[in-house]
Amino acid sequence: MANTDATTLDEGPDLLIPGMGEEGETLVVQQAENQPVEDEETKYGTSRADRKTSFNLADFPVLTGEEEDWRFTPLHRLANLHLPEGDEKLLTGAAPAVSVTEHDGVSIETVARDDQRLGSFMVPDDRTSAIAWNSFSEATVVTVADNVNIEEPITISVEGNSTDPAAQHIHVAVGANSRVNLVINQTGKAVVSQNVEFAVGEGATANVTSLQAWDDETIHVGSQQASLGKDSTFKHVVITYGGSLVRLTPITRFAGEGATTNMYGLYFADAGQHMEHRIFIDHSTNNCTSDALYKGALQGKGARSVWVGDVLIRGNTSGTNSFEKNENLLLSEGAQADSIPNLEIETGIIDSGGHASSVGRFDEQQLFYLMARGIPEPLARKLIVRGFLNEIIQKIGIEDVEAAVTEVMEEEIADLEL
Amino acid sequence: MSTLEIKDLHVSIETEQGDKEILKGVSLTIKSGETHAIMGPNGSGKSTLAQAIAGHPSYNVTGGEILLDGEDVLDMEVDERAQAGLFLAMQYPVEVPGVSMSNFLRTAKTALDGESPAIRTWTKDVRSAMDNLEMESSFATRNVNEGFSGGEKKRAEILQLELFKPKFAILDETDSGLDIDALRVVSAGVNRAQETNDMGSMLITHYTRILRYIKPDYVHVFVDGKIVDSGGEELADRLEDEGYVNYEKTQAPA
Ligand SMILES: Nc1ncnc2c1ncn2[C@@H]1O[C@H](COP(=O)(O)OP(=O)(O)OP(=O)(O)O)[C@@H](O)[C@H]1O
Numbered sequence: 102m103a104n105t106d107a108t109t110l111d112e113g114p115d116l117l118i119p120g121m122g123e124e125g126e127t128l129v130v131q132q133a134e135n136q137p138v139e140d141e142e143t144k145y146g147t148s149r150a151d152r153k154t155s156f157n158l159a160d161f162p163v164l165t166g167e168e169e170d171w172r173f174t175p176l177h178r179l180a181n182l183h184l185p186e187g188d189e190k191l192l193t194g195a196a197p198a199v200s201v202t203e204h205d206g207v208s209i210e211t212v213a214r215d216d217q218r219l220g221s222f223m224v225p226d227d228r229t230s231a232i233a234w235n236s237f238s239e240a241t242v243v244t245v246a247d248n249v250n251i252e253e254p255i256t257i258s259v260e261g262n263s264t265d266p267a268a269q270h271i272h273v274a275v276g277a278n279s280r281v282n283l284v285i286n287q288t289g290k291a292v293v294s295q296n297v298e299f300a301v302g303e304g305a306t307a308n309v310t311s312l313q314a315w316d317d318e319t320i321h322v323g324s325q326q327a328s329l330g331k332d333s334t335f336k337h338v339v340i341t342y343g344g345s346l347v348r349l350t351p352i353t354r355f356a357g358e359g360a361t362t363n364m365y366g367l368y369f370a371d372a373g374q375h376m377e378h379r380i381f382i383d384h385s386t387n388n389c390t391s392d393a394l395y396k397g398a399l400q401g402k403g404a405r406s407v408w409v410g411d412v413l414i415r416g417n418t419s420g421t422n423s424f425e426k427n428e429n430l431l432l433s434e435g436a437q438a439d440s441i442p443n444l445e446i447e448t449g450i451i452d453s454g455g456h457a458s459s460v461g462r463f464d465e466q467q468l469f470y471l472m473a474r475g476i477p478e479p480l481a482r483k484l485i486v487r488g489f490l491n492e493i494i495q496k497i498g499i500e501d502v503e504a505a506v507t508e509v510m511e512e513e514i515a516d517l518e519l
Numbered sequence: 520m521s522t523l524e525i526k527d528l529h530v531s532i533e534t535e536q537g538d539k540e541i542l543k544g545v546s547l548t549i550k551s552g553e554t555h556a557i558m559g560p561n562g563s564g565k566s567t568l569a570q571a572i573a574g575h576p577s578y579n580v581t582g583g584e585i586l587l588d589g590e591d592v593l594d595m596e597v598d599e600r601a602q603a604g605l606f607l608a609m610q611y612p613v614e615v616p617g618v619s620m621s622n623f624l625r626t627a628k629t630a631l632d633g634e635s636p637a638i639r640t641w642t643k644d645v646r647s648a649m650d651n652l653e654m655e656s657s658f659a660t661r662n663v664n665e666g667f668s669g670g671e672k673k674r675a676e677i678l679q680l681e682l683f684k685p686k687f688a689i690l691d692e693t694d695s696g697l698d699i700d701a702l703r704v705v706s707a708g709v710n711r712a713q714e715t716n717d718m719g720s721m722l723i724t725h726y727t728r729i730l731r732y733i734k735p736d737y738v739h740v741f742v743d744g745k746i747v748d749s750g751g752e753e754l755a756d757r758l759e760d761e762g763y764v765n766y767e768k769t770q771a772p773a
Pocket residue numbers: 532533534541559560561562563564565566567568577610
């Protein structure tokens with residue numbers, strides 16, 4: 102069962118937000134024909150299962166912009182992070198500085214690119230990721246021991262200070278049965294292609310929030326790939342609001358059975374910002390659960406977001422539960438959001454699967470309800486936006502980070518011209 | 520003493536086939552402390568009347584007047600009407616995701632009064648109003664109407680009625696979907712609001728049962744966009760027996 106929905110709303114009449122505040126469409130497939138179903142858009146339509154993964158840059162030709170996974174990205178705004186001239190000159194700028202908070206049970210190392218651990222939990226699956234892999238000189242490795250419980254968030258600060266195109270690699274390994282909160286806080290100015298790999302050990306719980314709080318001029322393409330051990334739990338929350346262009350590809354793969362991934366995201370695009378998130382959840386083992394929810398608010402001329410949710414439930418698996426949803430709120434004319442959930446089910450024995458997606462303006466009924474209680478229109482609109490964004494903020498589960506993100510969003514909302 | 524006057528109100532909506540007139544000259548005057556029951560067949564325009572008074576943007580007033588103590592209500596924005604003392608308990612209360620009831624109630628109360636309520640007494644007021652309506656305290660932290668059952672949504676409307684203390688309330692089928700106990704609890708809430716604030720009300724209903732708890736001073740029969748008959752409580756009993764056939768030109772099933 103493949104589904105590809107694209108909704109683009111540029112200008113035009115006010116629309117309600119279908120599905121906002123409601124349960125998304127739930128698709129339950131029982132004992133369906135055991136055959137892969139192809140993507141309906143044949144032009145771009147290879148199965149996600151066929152996507153090339155490789156450490157070898159030569160496997161990813163120079164981009165034309167026609168590729169399925171690049172067709173929404175304005176290549177001219179990538180500042181050469183995609184090496185449009187060919188593979189000879191790699192990225193040589195100074196990578197953003199990395200510092201990590203210290204905790205008992207956590208080791209922090211800076212290692213050379215030939216360290217054997219690097220690349221053990223990820224393989225690049227697009228050209229920029231492969232470029233970053235082949236370009237970085239040193240990597241940061243964060244290792245959490247087995248059987249530790251670290252409440253205080255491990256914070257990886259990534260601070261950019263240069264706009265020379267650069268590459269970066271970060272490797273995080275969480276030991277078996279450990280529980281950690283981890284925050285990646287990306288700030289400053291940078292032009293960077295970045296790979297982050299997470300290994301979540303057997304029975305471990307990793308709660309990760311990645312904040313893209315870059316300065317206005319920053320260009321960031323990044324792959325964040327997780328490999329989940331048996332019975333582990335991985336929560337990945339992406340919060341993107343800073344930068345000129347941010348294109349993130351968060352990926353979860355299951356190395357063992359019985360694991361759970363929750364992939365959440367929130368983006369707030371202002372005038373001229375391009376924010377693109379392409380998640381991929383690869384259900385390749387039995388009895389795994391995934392839940393994905395991304396929400397975006399867009400405001401101002403040229404504010405642009407792209408969300409692609411690839412979920413692949415492979416033919417040899419059973420006992421999968423999977424749901425994904427993306428909702429976008431257009432706060433002004435001239436903003437544009439694309440939303441493409443793509444659920445591919447190759448097997449007949451899943452427990453449940455579904456997807457939902459929406460792009461819309463304010464829900465006039467909500468607005469009327471609040472105003473009928475005496476709340477003036479501008480305040481009512483802000484309440485609705487705040488409520489819309491809160492659903493993701495509440496999922497971060499790290500108190501200080503929730504408070505900080507709430508504050509940032511309050512500032513964004515205060516600036517709204519509603 | 521306040522007065523809500525509706526004079527020869529005409530309202531139409533835009534449909535794909537063009538404008539359609541729903542209200543065809545409604546006149547009604549409600550004074551403080553009075554309860555006016557409105558009964559009429561499905562689709563006759565009762566909710567349209569309620570929504571038009573509250574100022575819903577989908578309903579275009581094409582003629583007539585609505586006056587609150589002589590002030591032109593039609594000239595006011597939706598929020599201004601609420602601030603002036605009008606309250607609509609909706610037939611289908613709207614879910615507002617991500618906005619907690621307690622935040623919503625405080626924000627609305629602040630907007631209605633022009634100043635924020637004193638923290639101490641407000642919290643107490645909310646709690647006791649919820650107790651009276653037999654609502655669990657967890658509702659305060661839940662999002663506005665989100666996932667509430669039909670009956671819970673109606674209780675939440677009456678909770679607001681009690682806290683916001685309007686001059687006039689329009690209750691659009693507040694009794695629909697309530698079980699017998701809930702009907703009693705909710706009716707008691709309406710009666711309390713009426714007694715403590717000398718509130719006037721327009722009670723839209725299909726059933727005489729609620730009228731046993733909330734005694735109407737007047738009963739109006741609403742058919743095809745107009746009030747076609749008015750009387751006392753006994754009119755409701757007659758409608759219960761006879762239906763609306765005597766009022767309808769064609770004998771369409773109600
Ligand atoms: N937004 C709308 N679009 C199209 N038709 C509408 C709309 N709102 C109301 N109507 C029509 O106007 C008429 C009156 O509707 P209204 O909801 O006021 O009836 P009602 O008397 O409240 O009925 P009920 O007893 O079923 O609640 C109906 O025929 C309805 O279909």
